[in-house]
Amino acid sequence: MVDRVKFQLDDKDVPTTWYNLAADLPGAPLAPALSAATGAPLGRDELAALMPEPLIDQEIGTEREFEIPEPVRQIYAMWRPAPLFRARRLERALNTPARIYYKYEGVSPAGSHKPNTGIAQAFYNKEAGKTGLVTETGAGQWGSATALSAAFFGMTAKVFMVRVSFEQKPYRKSLMETYGAVCTPSPSIETAAGRAILAADPKSPGSLGIATSEALETAAGDPSLGYVLGSAANHVLAHQTVIGQEALRQMELADDYPDIVIGAAGGGSNLAGLAFPFLGAQLRGGPDVRIIAVEPASCPTLTRGRIAYDYADTGRVGPLFRMHTLGHSFVPPAMHAGGLRAHGIGPLISRTVEDKLIEPVAVAQTRCFEAGVQFARTEGILPAPESTHAIRVAIDEAVRCREEGRSQAILFGLSGHGHFDLVAYEKYFAGSLEDDVLDEAVLAAADASIPAL
Amino acid sequence: MVDRVKFQLDDKDVPTTWYNLAADLPGAPLAPALSAATGAPLGRDELAALMPEPLIDQEIGTEREFEIPEPVRQIYAMWRPAPLFRARRLERALNTPARIYYKYEGVSPAGSHKPNTGIAQAFYNKEAGKTGLVTETGAGQWGSATALSAAFFGMTAKVFMVRVSFEQKPYRKSLMETYGAVCTPSPSIETAAGRAILAADPKSPGSLGIATSEALETAAGDPSLGYVLGSAANHVLAHQTVIGQEALRQMELADDYPDIVIGAAGGGSNLAGLAFPFLGAQLRGGPDVRIIAVEPASCPTLTRGRIAYDYADTGRVGPLFRMHTLGHSFVPPAMHAGGLRAHGIGPLISRTVEDKLIEPVAVAQTRCFEAGVQFARTEGILPAPESTHAIRVAIDEAVRCREEGRSQAILFGLSGHGHFDLVAYEKYFAGSLEDDVLDEAVLAAADASIPAL
Known part of the structure; x- marks a missing residue:
């Protein structure tokens, strides 16, 4: 050639560890997240409602590497x-x-790159005893990755997809369904958050914020479900x-x-x-x-x-x-x-x-x-x-x-x-x-x- | 792992040669194709109307390997x-x-696998002085491969796509267009073959046979265009x-x-x-x-x-x-x-x-x-x-x-x-x-x- x-x-x-930039940040450590309820730095207890222990370690830890x-x-x-x-x-x-x-x-x-984290989050949730995953998705890349990751670990997947995207991109939904996931347009009547939005605006196109509220509410109401998230954290x-x-x-x-x-x-x-x-x-x-x-x-x-x-x-x-x-x-x-x-x-x-x-x-x-x-x-x-x-x-x-x-x-x-x-x-x-x-x-x-x- | x-x-x-099974066939050689006009075995002259010389060599040759x-x-x-x-x-x-x-x-x-031949046919047609490719496609895999191959060699591409697939799979057309090709539903009014079909049945859903006739007619009418085909040969x-x-x-x-x-x-x-x-x-x-x-x-x-x-x-x-x-x-x-x-x-x-x-x-x-x-x-x-x-x-x-x-x-x-x-x-x-x-x-x-x- x-x-x-x-x-x-x-x-x-294939790398054996994930890299944590927090270990090499110059100057002050990264500012902590704050609790919405108390305004105080978010503790492990509050994080534990959102993710399994190993993910908490990776969320707040300052080690340079986490073993995959x-x-x-x-x-x-x-x-x-x-x-x-x-x-x-x-x-x-x-x-x-x-x-x-x-x-x-x-x-x-x-x-897309999304399964790199989807697989990891599915694994830790499965290890923690969860039998299903729930999340929100906008354009559908993350929802597809969640559906795939759940299938790989024999878990169910429930994806709240922003309604306007759900309607514009029907094939994203079909892909998730092929992987065995349930994809629901958000706002939906399945959650109090969704019903409140729909009561105010029956034709609401939805938003990622609303879909997130629906996913969080669903996870909070069913201890067998793990909430997973696609970016930012x-x-x-x-x-x-x-x-x-x-x-x-x-x-x-x-x-x-x-x-x-x-x-x-x-x-x-x-x-x-x-x-x-x-x-x-x-x-x-x-x-x-x-x-x-x-x-x-x-x-x-x-x-x-x-x-x-x-x-x-x-x-x-x-x-x-x-x-x-x-x-x-x-x-x-x-x-x-x-x-x-x-x-x-x-x-x-x-x-x-x-x-x-x-x-x-x-x-x-x-x-x-x-x-x-x-x-x-x-x-x-x-x-x-x-x-x-x-x-x-x-x-x-x-x-x-x-x-x-x-x-x-x-x-x-x-x-x-x-x-x-x-x-x-x-x-x-x-x-x-x-x-x-x-x-x-x-x-x-x-x-x-x-x-x- | x-x-x-x-x-x-x-x-x-990446292989350096293409393999030709004809070289290893036991028994009689492969039966030749016959001319539709004369019924006699198809000669190089008739093949030359359809494809450049090197492709004729590969079509009728019995060498075991052709250099890529x-x-x-x-x-x-x-x-x-x-x-x-x-x-x-x-x-x-x-x-x-x-x-x-x-x-x-x-x-x-x-x-799909289709570009393996699309690239080769585009190359030989370009070498033979053609500036564009024309072909037919059913589901769109071959049309997409032709569009891609033409783009790689700076050639135009014209794809007649069976109308029923064209309407069922609009994104295949969009993909071809993104590669710079023109994708036309067949039967079309652009060829005598297409017009004849439409005269008899204005709502004809088309067929691969009709699309092939349109592509062949288009290639025959313009010496700058090379006809390419997706399988069987x-x-x-x-x-x-x-x-x-x-x-x-x-x-x-x-x-x-x-x-x-x-x-x-x-x-x-x-x-x-x-x-x-x-x-x-x-x-x-x-x-x-x-x-x-x-x-x-x-x-x-x-x-x-x-x-x-x-x-x-x-x-x-x-x-x-x-x-x-x-x-x-x-x-x-x-x-x-x-x-x-x-x-x-x-x-x-x-x-x-x-x-x-x-x-x-x-x-x-x-x-x-x-x-x-x-x-x-x-x-x-x-x-x-x-x-x-x-x-x-x-x-x-x-x-x-x-x-x-x-x-x-x-x-x-x-x-x-x-x-x-x-x-x-x-x-x-x-x-x-x-x-x-x-x-x-x-x-x-x-x-x-x-x-x-």
């Missing part, structure tokens, strides 16, 4: 190590001296670091090292998964790497939000986290990267942005689809709308390299495929995809929902 | 070698002593042998050898791709392997058809092939494994069935979906409806092994994923998927369309 394009590791190279249980590694090995590609065809199309790499998580059976971010650990070794195989690492960021687990192992290496004296978090311009949590304690859920049930937030009442405009529609972001991502270790940038949706199409036509893979955000910035950086005559190495996260998102591509080609302009009054009103502590 | 589940080769292991051009290998390496998996979770669910392996072609960007079957060549090496890595090789068969390229390298090894003195061709009960070409010269297309434009055929007028019932709705099969497959080197079996659609769901819930991958036919028989054989207390090695071809086929799974779960019972009168009428030569 003249031009090597694929850097593949073996089964035995063998049954989890065994399932990871069905598709991991995920491939790292050199985008030579895209490089040629851009006529850039930059070396572009991407780590592809769409090879997981659910089509420290333990979820740690689980995703298998991505970056593999990428570190694969860059070695490529005899290269990234100058720039790019990832799309909603809750932040995809970006953290790829970038934290590189950031950790830098913090321990390794090479400097410029890390870019890409968010949608219509949900600019990192670029327009402020750092404050706020609720992760609209219903103000859950704990408060110190994070970049637009305010928990913020409802982002409908857009096709449903996985990036979050008013807040994982505290660890927020902290690294605050510490200027990660650089945030916001991009408009149509420019992302433009990049996604160019990527599909050169590299062949149809990217998920979320992933096109990373592609957009990778292309922009590669063009900058061309203009500056610099040959930098750019690594971005291709978090998933877009096989269930073709309606969005269709709209893009039809010219009916719009870039929402955020109303300043809406942003101000949402900001006012951030509690004054 | 305790239980090895994935057998992965490296870039450098480096640019084709370079593109193969973007996703090849494709993984071979040990289905340990499925084995446990079946409680079988059988060792089940599957070779997964859904890792190609188009989601000798050169197409040869291109697919990269699958089986890799599988041979991967079974070595697994320190095992298949007793049984199973593949779904429509035109036959998927089955041939996996099985011919094993069959060739057997014919040259290697281990015996039982090869099973699985076809749908509602289109039982190998199990109910007879061996005769017949047209591959309904319009009787193309050459005649000696093959198992139900008659070129046969229109199979609507079913969800659109890639298996062919009245005839590739002559090389037909010959090996005639010689009892391959054993055909027909299975009903609902039992295939049942197997597909069991596979998805254990192995995680959602299979294409075509692939579920192979899974069904693999499971049946594994159950037989359990009943007989035998530990055989079973290898089947998982030709693609079912991400664009969830409407079929939905129908299966809703109980609205039916097994069509073929009307004997319909079979007899179709049989009567086979020309008497």
Whole structure:
């Protein structure tokens, strides 16, 4: 082979530990989550209502590494190590001296990086005696991962899916059902939270906040069910670091090292998964790497939000986290990267942005689809709308390299495929995809929902 | 890793040649195709109207190996070698002593094995000076592969898609468009063939035979366009042998050898791709392997058809092939494994069935979906409806092994994923998927369309 394009590791190279950035954070430790009930730092007791002991350890621990249980590694090995590609065809199309790499998580059976944590959470819940999982999902990536993970451990799965997505993406529901899960549009009549919303607005399109309330209520009412969550939390971010650990070794195989690492960021687990192992290496004296978090311009949590304690859920049930937030009442405009529609972001991502270790940038949706199409036509893979955000910035950086005559190495996260998102591509080609302009009054009103502590 | 589940080769292991079973056929050489115009064996001149010189060599040649051009290998390496998996979770669910392996072609960007030949045909057409490709597609797997292949070589692509599938699977069209292709429902007003059909029946649902006539007419009318085809032809079957060549090496890595090789068969390229390298090894003195061709009960070409010269297309434009055929007028019932709705099969497959080197079996659609769901819930991958036919028989054989207390090695071809086929799974779960019972009168009428030569 003249031009090597694929850097593949073996089964035995599936990481044995998850990496915890908290161990290498410079300065003060990460600010703790606060109890919604008491306003005091969240204790193990309160966390125990939400997750099994080992996940609590991973949520609040400061060890650098958490051992991956063998049954989890065994399932990871069905598709991991995920491939790292050199985008030579895209490089040629851009006529850039930059070396572009991407780590592809769409090879997981659910089509995204989400099973990296789904499998882990299912395992620990099963070990803790739970027989079923319950969760919420927006666009459906996380719901699919939960359904898959439950199937692998012989557990039931119940997924509350935001009604507007449920109706726009019927095949996500079908995929979950094929894995044996029950997928219910939210708001539903199955919970008090759902019934209250429906009483006020029988045609409510739902929101992730509402679906979260329904999932939490369902889990609270049935001790056999474990609540699992798809992003933002420290333990979820740690689980995703298998991505970056593999990428570190694969860059070695490529005899290269990234100058720039790019990832799309909603809750932040995809970006953290790829970038934290590189950031950790830098913090321990390794090479400097410029890390870019890409968010949608219509949900600019990192670029327009402020750092404050706020609720992760609209219903103000859950704990408060110190994070970049637009305010928990913020409802982002409908857009096709449903996985990036979050008013807040994982505290660890927020902290690294605050510490200027990660650089945030916001991009408009149509420019992302433009990049996604160019990527599909050169590299062949149809990217998920979320992933096109990373592609957009990778292309922009590669063009900058061309203009500056610099040959930098750019690594971005291709978090998933877009096989269930073709309606969005269709709209893009039809010219009916719009870039929402955020109303300043809406942003101000949402900001006012951030509690004054 | 305790239980090895994935057998992965490296870039450098992408095969360097395509294997040609014709070189190892015992007895008489393969019967030649006949000209529809003269009834005489088809000469190079007539073939030259259909394909570039190197493809003619591969179509009629008897060399054992054809060298794969480096640019084709370079593109193969973007996703090849494709993984071979040990289905340990499925084995446990079946409680079988059988060792089940599957070779997964859904890792190609188009989601099936089809790009293995699409890339090759695009390359040779480009080398011959063509600037665009034209073809027909039923369910859309081949159309997607053609669109992808054209994009890789900077060529245009025009795909005539059977109208009923075009309307049932709008996302297949969107995928082709994302790759830059034009996808037109057939029959269309763009060709004389399409206009004639529409004049007789403005609501014609179309058929693969009609779409083929439209594609051939379009190619004949524009010398810049190359006609490409997705299955059945000798050169197409040869291109697919990269699958089986890799599988041979991967079974070595697994320190095992298949007793049984199973593949779904429509035109036959998927089955041939996996099985011919094993069959060739057997014919040259290697281990015996039982090869099973699985076809749908509602289109039982190998199990109910007879061996005769017949047209591959309904319009009787193309050459005649000696093959198992139900008659070129046969229109199979609507079913969800659109890639298996062919009245005839590739002559090389037909010959090996005639010689009892391959054993055909027909299975009903609902039992295939049942197997597909069991596979998805254990192995995680959602299979294409075509692939579920192979899974069904693999499971049946594994159950037989359990009943007989035998530990055989079973290898089947998982030709693609079912991400664009969830409407079929939905129908299966809703109980609205039916097994069509073929009307004997319909079979007899179709049989009567086979020309008497």
